Amino acid sequence: MKRVLRIPRFSKEGREGKPKxxxxxxxxxxxxxxxxxxxxxxxLVIDDGKNRVGFQLNTAEAALLYQRLWYVxxxxxxxxxxxxxKTRKNYQSTKKGRETTDYEMDDQREEIPPEYFDDIPPEEPQ
Structure with a gap:
């Protein structure tokens, strides 16, 4: 068997522990x-430093794995x-908000159409 890929993952223990x-x-x-x-x-072989587990794939299973990995x-x-x-827009809006006045912010707010309030019953006078 030829090794095609090896991905080591080192733990926090450093040199003391074997890499996964x-x-x-x-x-x-x-x-x-x-x-x-x-x-x-x-x-596919997974080695956690203590145990080694292998999983054999045929060509169809490998193709399915490839397809799913590509999709993900x-x-x-x-x-x-x-x-x-989204982060960039939020950052720009907060940065822009610091530079604009309240009057300018009122112009930027979206106006709500009156139809949205048709279902709300009127407030009772107190």
Missing amino acids: TLELLMDSPTTNDKGFPQEAKLL LNETAKEYIQVEE
């Missing part, structure tokens, strides 16, 4: 004893961009 690792190993496609082609095998990465990138834009 995620590895991806691959066996290339071959022909079996009867001469038929055999698909590649992928092995795209979604998290979109969410990050949205959060970044």
Whole structure:
């Protein structure tokens, strides 16, 4: 098996503790004893420093994992961009709010149409 990827994750203990690792190993496609082609095998290995666990994937499972990871990465990138834009707008509005007067802020406020108040009963006089 060939190691394709190794991601070490070091703990807070530093040199005293072994790093946790995620590895991806691959066996290339071959022909079996009867001469038929055999698909590649992928092995995901997680090592926590004490125990080592492997999970074998066939080509279809690896393709599904790839597809889901790609989708999740795209979604998290979109969410990050949205959060970044929202933060920037909030920062700019607070920065702008410090520079403008109350009179200017009244001009910037959105006016509520009267239809929104149709369902609200009138206040009773006290």
